[in-house]
Amino acid sequence: MSRDEMSELQGRRLHKIVTYVYHNVPFYRHKMQAMDLTPDDINTIEDITKLPFTTKKDLRDNYPFGLQAAPQSEIIRIHASSGTTGNPTIVGYTRKDIGVWTECMARCLTSYGVTRNDIFSVSYGYGLFTGGLGAHNGVEMVGAAVVPASTGNTEKHAKLIRDLGITGIACTPSYALYLAETMEKMGITKDQIKLRVGAFGAEPWTEQMREEIQERLGLKAYNLYGLSEIMGPSVSYECQAQHGSHICEDHFYPEIINPVTLDKLPNGQTGELVFTTLTKEGMPVLRYRTRDLCSLMEGECSCGRTAVRMSRIQGRSDDMLIIRGINVFPSQVESVVLSMPEFAPRYMLIVDRINNLDTLTVQVEIRQEYFTSVFDTPAAIDQLEKKLSAKLKSVLSIGAKVQLKAPNTIERSQGKSAHVIDKRNI
Numbered sequence: 001m002s003r004d005e006m007s008e009l010q011g012r013r014l015h016k017i018v019t020y021v022y023h024n025v026p027f028y029r030h031k032m033q034a035m036d037l038t039p040d041d042i043n044t045i046e047d048i049t050k051l052p053f054t055t056k057k058d059l060r061d062n063y064p065f066g067l068q069a070a071p072q073s074e075i076i077r078i079h080a081s082s083g084t085t086g087n088p089t090i091v092g093y094t095r096k097d098i099g100v101w102t103e104c105m106a107r108c109l110t111s112y113g114v115t116r117n118d119i120f121s122v123s124y125g126y127g128l129f130t131g132g133l134g135a136h137n138g139v140e141m142v143g144a145a146v147v148p149a150s151t152g153n154t155e156k157h158a159k160l161i162r163d164l165g166i167t168g169i170a171c172t173p174s175y176a177l178y179l180a181e182t183m184e185k186m187g188i189t190k191d192q193i194k195l196r197v198g199a200f201g202a203e204p205w206t207e208q209m210r211e212e213i214q215e216r217l218g219l220k221a222y223n224l225y226g227l228s229e230i231m232g233p234s235v236s237y238e239c240q241a242q243h244g245s246h247i248c249e250d251h252f253y254p255e256i257i258n259p260v261t262l263d264k265l266p267n268g269q270t271g272e273l274v275f276t277t278l279t280k281e282g283m284p285v286l287r288y289r290t291r292d293l294c295s296l297m298e299g300e301c302s303c304g305r306t307a308v309r310m311s312r313i314q315g316r317s318d319d320m321l322i323i324r325g326i327n328v329f330p331s332q333v334e335s336v337v338l339s340m341p342e343f344a345p346r347y348m349l350i351v352d353r354i355n356n357l358d359t360l361t362v363q364v365e366i367r368q369e370y371f372t373s374v375f376d377t378p379a380a381i382d383q384l385e386k387k388l389s390a391k392l393k394s395v396l397s398i399g400a401k402v403q404l405k406a407p408n409t410i411e412r413s414q415g416k417s418a419h420v421i422d423k424r425n426i
């Protein structure tokens with residue numbers, strides 16, 4: 001599609017979606033009324049800047065179904081995002097939404113060169129996380145044979161990759177490296193396997209990681225980006241040129257804004273990525289602030305696709321960490337620490353990557369009064385560590401190693417990154 005045709009399509013779809021949410025989601029209607037806006041003010045895609053932003057807090061404040069636009073009887077799937085304190089973000093999909101998602105995912109896979117002749121392992125987690133089922137539907141649509149391996153059980157998975165002649169895999173880039181390492185340990189060599197294409201995402205990764213994965217697994221590694229609030233995996237994808245990821249912009253309209261002034265930035269400049277869903281029925285969102293920092297690239301790609309490209313994610317405008325593919329906010333750790341009277345509100349998250357697997361260590365100070373009277377034996381300390389560890393696991397959905405510290409031993413400093421030491425090189 002030419003740029004003019006795409007803009008015209010986006011403008012038409014924007015007017016339609018704004019009309020739809022105005023009539024079906026009181027949250028948006030009230031916001032627009034407060035800004036003296038009606039759907040008739042939104043006619044071209046340029047009019048989008050008149051619309052209000054949506055944040056993760058808005059989704060949480062309207063938990064669980066407050067932003068849902070379709071009646072419950074039309075919803076056929078519900079996912080929930082990881083990684084917020086308290087309520088997760090609930091996303092409901094209609095049958096049409098699942099169809100659009102599946103088609104976008106099939107676009108990604110086709111762009112990577114996946115065909116019906118492939119045997120494709122989906123090793124994102126199946127469940128509330130959108131990675132597993134999202135990728136799965138796309139593989140089926142392309143017509144390749146899907147192996148729903150999910151995560152875990154890596155040795156069995158490695159054996160299946162060899163024995164079934166699996167040719168494609170979708171997983172987090174760090175899991176790909178862990179898999180490579182497991183295979184090496186099991187004595188499975190590159191010439192015994194047929195992997196040729198990988199769809200990697202759900203966490204930030206670098207060109208160096210790409211080279212390492214390609215070298216160790218003998219495949220071509222492509223970027224896959226997405227987020228549950230917008231759809232799941234398939235919001236954007238790399239092509240054979242591997243120079244930026246094409247956005248499915250007929251469904252997800254991207255903008256880059258300055259996260260402080262909220263002004264729209266011109267293409268090429270790095271800022272916060274914002275998406276508006278142009279066709280979604282279940283839970284459409286207007287100008288959703290992803291907090292992901294990147295830039296947009298204009299111009300035709302050597303692959304021939306005209307869809308706008310986004311750069312790799314260069315960071316976040318909030319303090320969210322992605323550990324083993326799970327979104328983790330330091331505030332979640334804080335809420336657990338503060339819920340236990342034994343601890344002072346002094347904690348530190350230490351994130352590392354050991355043998356290609358992310359690790360999280362949580363250091364926390366015991367309060368003086370407990371330290372001297374109650375937890376003064378190794379057995380008592382051990383028990384308290386276990387208690388905190390179990391609570392953290394239930395809130396974060398990932399295991400964390402706990403290290404209890406004596407009062408006043410964790411360094412104090414100002415600023416939000418003071419709670420995190422990220423030793424991973426990503």
Ligand code: DLL
Pocket residue numbers: 081082124130131200201202203204205223224225226227228229232233234290292313322327
């Ligand atoms: O991670 C959806 C997904 C699944 C994408 C499988 C790709 C593959 P959430 O759990 O909602 O959804 O997390 C979304 O993860 O805002 C980014 O910060 C980060 N992220 C996702 N893909 C990439 C990527 C899924 N390719 C959040 N590169 C997003 C860098 C990524 N960060």
